[in-house]
Amino acid sequence: RVQLEVYRSSNQSTTMASFLTVKVHPVVYLTIVDSYERRARQTKAGAPANDKALGTLMGFYEKGAVQVTNCFAIPFNENTDEPELDDSFNMAMVQMLKRAAPTEQPVGWFYTSSELTNVCIPYHDYYNRIVADFANKKDTPPVILLTLDTTFTEDKSRMPIRAFQRSKAGIPGNREPHCAIFNPLRVELDAFPAEFTALKLIQKGMDDKSREIRLESGLEQLERSTGEIVAWLERIEKYVDEVLSREEQPADATMGRTLMEIVNTAATHMQTDKLDSLVKNSLRDYMMISYLSQLTKTQLQLHDKLVAST
Secondary structure (H helix, E strand, O other): OEEOOOOOOOOOOOOOOOOOEEEEOHHHHHHHHHHHHOOOOOOOOOOOOOOOOEEEEEEEEEOOEEEEEEEEEOOEEOOOOOOEEOHHHHHHHHHHHHHHOOOOEEEEEEEOOOOOOOOHHHHHHHHHHHHHHHHOOOOOOOOEEEEEOOOOOOOOOOOOEEEEEEEEEOOOOOOOOOEEEEEEEEEEEOOOHHHHHHHHHHHHHHHOOOOOOOOOOHHHHHHHHHHHHHHHHHHHHHHHHHHHHOOOOOOOHHHHHHHHHHHHHHHHHOOHHHHHHHHHHHHHHHHHHHHHHHHHHHHHHHHHHHHHHO
């Protein structure tokens, strides 16, 4: 474990002090909430339990933004005079995650607290060193602090998550800064295509009492996607008809150019006969796979019954 020295800090700023945007992916939200639910309980020896969760944020930097794609919780203790955390565990986890995703690196840390306290300063100093070591650059990239208010004191309809970037402040003329200010940053929800598909699938379980979700087969996915495309085409056709039939209906030039681009792309991307052949072949493949899977399932059930009867 590493012991961290606590310094005094000034009050945090309440205005946006940077144009940097923090794009948080869904798995980060879920991991932070899960880490808080699984935080260390009170031990048998009578040591106080942690009422917060703390961990490392993984991701990568891009122009004007930080992508936070993954995170994990680490053991820590701030109930003593000097806060401490498990550096060996943290480094081992970072190395293992970099094997799975070499493009990711530590970009900051998360903390489940409604306010920033003095202990945030030594934690942030520690992650400054970690991010600088993995960045291998002359200037240390921005180190992000992501906080989650588990009390939902401000707004219960949205997840109260905020991002901060620390900056040093001092009196003009002095060489050394005398305080640190955590400046708020803009937070956005971002997702890769696979994550977006998983989110849509998870949302279907919200209306189910058992909270269970059944994965769709290939034919069901094709049917649902085709239905969505038809519904959107009907909405577009209705909008175009209203623009053409009513003089008072304002014509949006941007919408017209977008529709023309969609039509041109669909017309030039693939010929009609090739598209029809592709759809028909895909349907045949789906039907063949479905037939073979059902046949295999029936044979296995028949085999089990024969074995049970003998």
